[in-house]
Amino acid sequence: MSSAPVAALVVLLTLAAVLVTSGVAKVRDRRATRDAFDALRVPAVVPADALAPALPGCEIALGVLLLVAPGGWLVPVAAATVALMLAYTWVVARALGFDEPVTCSCFGSLGRHAVDRLTLVRNVLLCLLAATALWLALDGGSAPSAVRDVDPGGWWALLATAAAAAVAVLVTGGGASTPVADEDLLDYERQATPYGALTLHNGTTASLAELTATQARLLVVLNPGCGPCVRVAERLDDWAAALHPAVGVVAVHPDESSARAQSLHSPQLAAWEPELNIRRVFSVGTPSAVLLGADGFLAGGPVAGETSVTAFVAEVLDAVAEQPSPAE
Incomplete structure (x- = not known):
């Protein structure tokens, strides 16, 4: 490693930054970390209730030790x-085979997103970096020894690498979109309701246009085994009662078995989507919601x-409360 101290430092610094960032984000959102175990269907042999709280500290400790462990001490850390x-990587690859999309919190509140092939590619790359760190450690290297071996030109190379990484983060992560829910509903830019279909609790199938022919509908998209979905589902009956009769609430489950098996809200609210068409047409994860107007527009x-x-x-609810009653 002494012949390539800059490369060694880039590898170790990158891994350390990822681990510490992930650990700190998980500390800030511990509930999301526990929810990820359910969403990713981590096998029951893994003690999720004990491991989820400990995982952030382990990540932070590994990140720090990658930078400070001397000589042979780096071997067990890298391993x-x-x-x-x-x-x-195994958990993510396994989740790609599930019938419905999965949302995880791999980076706590910073990384709550749908698990897809890009997630798998990212994890494979991290595995390669970790394997490189282990090879460097077995070769007798460490971050402290690499720092001693870096010449002035190497420090400039490290500075350029850090600047490039910062620019990449700002370009790819600095443009987070603002959800429509933060806007006044009266200022919402109306779009025609797209085509979609649902099978209702009584077994009949209806398009979104048919569903909203006489009443506005609030679609709430859920997944089984998703912690946030469970908490949202527990509130659906109260929301349905408060919105009635202006807006009807529909709990959209991925398939009939999950819709029939749920016990968190009234069965009359349950529906399921053929071939996950609702979450696909709206490009949403779970839990999510969309309000369909009775006039054929979102x-x-x-x-x-x-x-x-x-x-x-x-x-x-505020918008519905402000509407005049039929008697007025």
Whole structure:
């Protein structure tokens, strides 16, 4: 490693930055970390209730030790990092085979997103970096020894690498979109309701246009085994009662078995979507919500995430409360 101290430092610094960032984000959103175990269907042999709270501290400790461990001490640290990255990659690869999309919190509140092939590619790359760190450690290297071996030109190379990484983060992560739920519903830019179909609790199938022919509908998209979905589902009956009769609430499940098996809300609210067409046409994860107007246009959303859905429904409730009653 002494012949390439800059490369060694780039590898170790990158891994450390990823681990520490992930750990800190998980500390800030511990509930999302626990929810990820359910969403990713981590096998029951893994003690999720004990591991989820400990995972952030382990990640932070590994990140710090990658930078400070001397000589041979880096070997077990790098080996543990390889094992962790391989475990993450296996869980993600397994989730890609599920029938419905999965939302995880791999980076706590910073990384709550749908698991897809890009997620798998990212994890594979992290596995390769971890394996490189282990090879460097077995070769007798470490971050402290690499720092001693870096010449002035190497420090400029490290500075350029850091600047390039910062620019990449700003370009790819600095443009987060603002959910529609943060806007006044009266200012919402109306779009025609797209085609979609649902099978209702009584077994009949209806298009979104048919569903909204006589009443506005609030579609709430859910997944089984999703912690935020469970908490949203527990509130659906209250929301339905408060919105009636202006808006009807529909709980959209991925398939009939999950819709029939749910026990968190009234069976009359349950529906399922053939071939996941609703979440595909609106490009949403779970939980998510969209308000369909009775005039054939979208009236709000879609929004995704437990906090955004809750805030969105609160805005819909306020808007409904402001409408005059038929007697007025």
